[in-house]
Amino acid sequence: MFFVSDILKKSPDTYxxxxxxxxxxxxxxxxxxxxxxxxxxxxxxxxxxxxNQKLDMKMVKTLFLCNSKKTKFYLFITTADKPFKSKDFSNALDISRVSFAPADLMESILGVKVGAATVFGVLMDKENLVQVVFDKDVLLEEWYGCSDGTTTGYMKVKTKLIVNNFLTYAKYIPTVIEM
Structure with missing residues (x-):
């Protein structure tokens, strides 16, 4: 059986x-x-x-993508139920086809391993290499469910606070696309 703790409302004691x-x-x-x-x-x-059931929300799907030269990076945040189609994403941004970025680049740029991609990874992007892209359907949800940067810690935050407060603080202006 998959373990999920009781709901906590304060930061972890250790990181x-x-x-x-x-x-x-x-x-x-x-x-x-x-x-x-x-x-x-x-x-x-x-x-x-x-x-999702414990926190009464829907987890977003966060994908770390790059161009073929691995010089442009995208943190794409969409709903969990949507399949990812590289062609549709690339067409929506009018860019060349993207693919999943290698795990080592995700770790070096965002500070996370596979399974822990999160909007909070922009805090580690010191060179401002990543473009944050939201599927507009994510913005329609009241709650934003995501990893806290680990594969064992998950949180629920008001979506508008992520987009308006956190990303502003982190100095990222997200692009919104329709998929």
């Missing part, structure tokens, strides 16, 4: 990564409230079903 610590420090500084859970390692969207 599993530099990014995870930055996430909670940023939310505290911005006075953004959250609910969170600890869980068994969740890698796929299927693993997130019980997390």
């Amino acid at each position: 599993n990564s530099p990014l995870q610590e930055m996430v909670y420090e940023s939310l505290t500084k911005l006075q953004i409230s959250f609910e969170r859970v600890n869980s068994d390692e969740a890698i796929s969207m299927e693993d997130c079903i019980e997390i």
